[in-house]
Amino acid sequence: MDNIIDVTSLTKKFGDFVAVDNINFEVKKGEIFAFLGPNGAGKSTTIKILTTLLLPTQGKVVVNGFDVLKNKDNVRKSFGIVFQDPSLDDDLTAYENMQLHAILYSIPSSETHQRIKDLLNFVELFDRKDSLVKTFSGGMKRRLEIARGLLHHPKILFLDEPTLGLDPQTRNHMWQYVQNLSKQEKMTVFFTTHYMEEAEKIAQRIAIIDHGRIIAIGTSKDLRKQTTTNSLEEAFLKLTGNVIRDEEASNIDRMRQHRQARKGNRR
């Protein structure tokens, strides 16, 4: 089994809105793979399906050899995830957040403390381990989330726009760590971004996604060759056009729009 993620004709609809439109791709074991696309392209939706948070409307998704519909728990054990927006409990301390994660992932209690200590040291938060998370800055929260996502030694690390709102120092530090880890532990990394240089520098292969479809896939070099351009940015713009996209509506916003639309029809 060479592919750790295998996606076949995946479609996701929210009502009439097609967020992901019949996409196919695979990610190889140990690979660093990027989803590059403008706002609202379907990046986050795809990640949510890969991580069992959303159910696909159609298609087959296999993660680490397990089907996301039939074998949820095994899929969930296989990955760690850092979400686009924070998912920490602000009223708990950094250590308590880590501990809770350790128990959710049934990490043996004899190992828990050492692992938490190592990871918190690594993200330089160990001296703040007993502070409530609500006292942390955005960058500190992100670092803590990365540490938490790695606590159960996942085979795949999902990062959804992981560097959004981080300063260049933290960004660099984070990528260095993730790259090292990927090399040492043969961990697969799947991330989404709309920063070109990030995709170009970090990812071994890139899928460009727009309007829910994958319009190109390959190494940065492939993409440039394919579009006869000199940089990934030019390739990207050539493929996706110059139209400015609206901020992606969250699930909630979309439902609200639907509700309003329905209300309007009744009148």
Added chain:
Amino acid sequence: MNVIYILWLRQVKKYFRSRSRIIGSLAQPLLFLLAFGFGFGNLYSKAGGGNYIQFLAPGIIAMSVLFTSIFTGIEIIWDRQFGFLKETLVAPVSRFEIMLGRTLGGATVGTIQGIVVLLLTLIVGFRPVNIFLLPFGFLFIFLIGVLFTSVGTAIASKLEDMQGFQLIMNFLIMPIFFLSGALFPLNGLPSVMDIITKIDPLTYGVDGLRGTLIGISNFSLSLDFTVLVIATSVFLLIGSYLFSKIQV
């Protein structure tokens, strides 16, 4: 088992860490107790009802458990908005365990709240008639807690944000409280009211508390207990079903 424990612990820790919430949630029962207790006390005893504070205290205890636990259940909406819900939903544990841990946590918080309010009522002059029945009183308090945390969970699983909250407050929580007999005796009501009060599950919680604390009740304690256990199981099932369907 560990998962249930850690999520229970989280709920309890969060409660003790929010001092303003504890104080705020004690002010309301105290206000009710003083305003109604002393406001209607004279009238009530003249009408032959006896000591109103004695009658009222179990109702106010039930009220505080109702509010505290339903809010703890509804906290899922906050967790959804602040993102923590996702952390639990991608974890390789069953949704039922998550729901159970949270619910028991909410019920524990409600129970603590109920006991604190019970202590407050003592200051105002309430006296339980039989100390040996107190543990059964705590049992009723805990059952009310589990029941309404599950109700809160069920509601929160269907709500996307806090916008519908006012509706729930006015059309669900307040009626449950006012029509439970917490403030007035249930005998001699018009028949429609009588039926509604008998459908309201809190009625049996209030009645059970009154039975154990002051020895006066409309129904038998075993009926109160049975109805509460059945209602709790039903809402626990509904809550965990709706919770298992959450997509974020």
